[in-house]
Amino acid sequence: MHELVVGQCTDCAPVPRGLTARVLITSGGSVFHRTESCQGLQDGQRKARRFGRENHPARTVAVSIALETGRGACIICFPGYRPAVEAKACQVRVDGIWVPGILNQWRQEANRRWSGVVTYTLDGDQVTVTKDQAELRPASS
Known part of the structure; x- marks a missing residue:
């Protein structure tokens, strides 16, 4: 256990409704994914290769980290997630x-x-x- 309050620790932060606690990101991507088999992730990797950009391997992080770094949820992996009440x-x-x-x-x-x-x-x-x-x-x- 640690001395941090909920919200300070990325591992203890509450998971937003419709998301999972752990997600996949790449260094060059702008969204996070549920699985490495996501068609959106695979298409992004292919597109990077096609345009001669570096292809970054996916790594698992806490969803709070993905959100804090400005990434959005992949709409293929998380079709039910709405980032705002009015969305x-x-x-x-x-x-x-x-x-x-x-x-x-x-x-x-x-x-x-x-x-x-x-x-x-x-x-x-x-x-x-x-x-x-x-x-x-x-x-x-």
Whole structure:
């Protein structure tokens, strides 16, 4: 046992709902994963090799460390995780195809149309962008 209070110790910190206590990260990645067999992780590794970047092996860390370093949850590994109370599952139109995503925030633009800040995976990368309301729809049930 140690003298740290909960929240100071990364091993004792409460695990956010929908995540696991231990996750996988790579030095070059921006998200954390549940398993090494994750398609998103494998696609990211392939993409790094294709572009001549260094390929970093995955290592296991406490989820609190992954979150503290600014990484997001892989939406393939953690499809039920919502980083904020207002975040919701949605569909995002990308190049004419509807893909699963997470709607993080709605914004009303100067032209009075709504846009949403959304996160989705594209070619192995997790992308967060602002999309017009016409390019967003509720998640399939």
